[in-house]
Amino acid sequence: MTRISYIDKPTDLSGEQKEAYDYINQSRKKVVGIFSFLLNSPSIAKLTADLGAYLRFDSILPANIKELVTLVTLSENYCQFEWSGHEGYALKAGVSQYTIDIIKHKHALTNLNPKEQTIIRYGRELINNKRVSSTVFSELKKLFNDVEITEITTLIGYYSMVACSLNAFELGPQPGKPALSEPTIKQPSKSTNQTATEEQSA
Numbered sequence: 001m002t003r004i005s006y007i008d009k010p011t012d013l014s015g016e017q018k019e020a021y022d023y024i025n026q027s028r029k030k031v032v033g034i035f036s037f038l039l040n041s042p043s044i045a046k047l048t049a050d051l052g053a054y055l056r057f058d059s060i061l062p063a064n065i066k067e068l069v070t071l072v073t074l075s076e077n078y079c080q081f082e083w084s085g086h087e088g089y090a091l092k093a094g095v096s097q098y099t100i101d102i103i104k105h106k107h108a109l110t111n112l113n114p115k116e117q118t119i120i121r122y123g124r125e126l127i128n129n130k131r132v133s134s135t136v137f138s139e140l141k142k143l144f145n146d147v148e149i150t151e152i153t154t155l156i157g158y159y160s161m162v163a164c165s166l167n168a169f170e171l172g173p174q175p176g177k178p179a180l181s182e183p184t185i186k187q188p189s190k191s192t193n194q195t196a197t198e199e200q201s202a
Contacts, residue, residue, distance in 0.1 A: 002037075002169050002170055002171055003168070003169045003170050004037060004040060004169050005037075005040055006036045006037060006169075006171075007021070007031070007036050007037075007039040007040070008030075008031050008032055008036045010022070010025075013039075014042075016042040016043075017039050017042050019042065020039055020042035020043075020045045020046050020049075021039060023046055023049065024039075024045065024046070024049045027049065027053055028049070028053075033081055033082065033162075033166065033171065034048070034052075034082075034162045034165055034166060035048070035049060037165050037166070037169050037171075038165070048161075051158060052158060052162075055151070055154065055155050055158055059151050059155070060147060060148065060151060061148060061151050061152065061155075063093035063094070064090075064093045064094040064095055065115070065119070065152070066093070066155065067086060067089055067090035067093040067095055068090070068095055068099070068103075068116060068119050068120075069119055069123060069152050069155045069156060069159075070082075070086050070089075070090070070155065070159055071083070071086055071087070071090055071095070071100060071103045071104075072103055072119065072120050072123035072124065072127075072156075073123055073127065073155070073156045073159040073160055073163070074086060074159060074163060074180075075103050075104055075106065075180060076106075076123060076124055076127040076128060077127065077159070077160055077163035077164075077167065078163070078167065078180055078182065078183045079159070079162065079163035079166055079167060079180075080166070080171070080172045080173040080179055080180055081166050081171045081172060081173060081174060082159065082162060082163065082166065083104075083173065083178065083179070083180050084173035084174040084177035084178055084179055085174060085177065087100060087104070087177075087178040088177070088178075098111070099112060099116055102120070103120060104178075104180060105181070109121070114139070114143065115143055118136065118139045118140055118143055119140075119152070121136045121139075122136055122137075122140055122152070122156075123156055126153070126156060127156065127160065140152075
């Protein structure tokens with residue numbers, strides 16, 4: 001059971017929702033995952049579908065690079081639903097199972113080629129540190145031009161956004177498909193303001 005409405009069938013929809021549903025279904029042949037949530041806001045659903053379609057199908061990046069970037073982003077964000085589909089897409093695009101497993105289990109980058117190592121480091125640093133070191137960015141610049149770097153970075157941003165929604169609304173892996181390990185959830189600590197308020201109340 002998801003936390004908000006999951007719209008994957010064209011029934012009981014408002015006019016805007018039906019228009020957005022048909023728009024997405026026409027290009028993708030189905031409405032699932034992120035789009036089934038975003039249809040709660042039809043305008044966002046359509047705009048996201050356009051960006052996602054470009055990044056997945058029309059980007060200048062080769063298929064193996066796109067899937068490599070996507071997998072790093074999904075793994076670092078623990079996005080189960082999208083990972084369960086993209087592990088197979090990556091294999092078909094030519095990413096080795098060895099490389100996939102390193103990304104999946106967050107292992108050291110042993111015996112990977114320079115492009116794979118640099119993309120994984122770039123994604124890990126950007127997602128986890130919110131900054132990218134000069135060393136990693138310099139390596140990226142040696143391997144890719146500015147247009148490619150822009151598309152790589154936007155792809156990381158796109159799938160991070162997708163992961164935020166799917167994780168928040170609790171959509172797990174697709175049945176019978178590969179899954180990630182779940183993260184260790186830290187218990188929230190009381191903020192300084194909450195503590196001060198409670199002390200004043202006492």
